[in-house]
Amino acid sequence: DAGITQSPRYKITETGRQVTLMCHQTWSHSYMFWYRQDLGHGLRLIYYSAAADITDKGEVPDGYVVSRSKTENFPLTLESATRSQTSVYFCASRTSGGRNTGELFFGEGSRLTVL
């Protein structure tokens, strides 16, 4: 099906474990983004990618790693999960062009709990 999908939708892990959240989009959008959403904060950008093999830090990148070997995939890895990384993570994509006036298409979110 066309769209943007995230997996897993729910994940419980322990402190210190490595966790990877997957994001896949079928539109061939150039830009992809990872956000986290926490109470009392607006959506905060973790990392983004302008194209395959091009990634850049957002507001809160510490503790996260991303890669973009293929246009359609943008996995987010927590190398050593901490409790402060308990959050809901949203992946989003948009087309290229313009100066960020294109709409974002969001995945359904991945709820991560770090015990």
Next chain:
Amino acid sequence: ILNVEQSPQSLHVQEGDSTNFTCSFPSSNFYALHWYRWETAKSPEALFVMTLNGDEKKKGRISATLNTKEGYSYLYIKGSQPEDSATYLCAFTPRAGNNRKLIWGLGTSLAVNP
């Protein structure tokens, strides 16, 4: 520090009421203003993107206006329906700096009672 503020934080209205809420942003550094609708248990969906002072956009019963000189945007919902219940987010694209990043407000949570 770039900041986006939305008010009110939450709102309860009766079905059929019209309502509006506000998004404030730095007027001195404006490039674009986005509105998104976020239903519970779903993902945010784009409503409008506005770039010009005085812009008005409309989608069905929902409309938005933009005042870049004073740094605010209003979102209006005419004749609210229960299916309008959602959180309405605005996001700001600054002119300076990395314009790939959106700065998000905390949202206005709207509940429409039948």
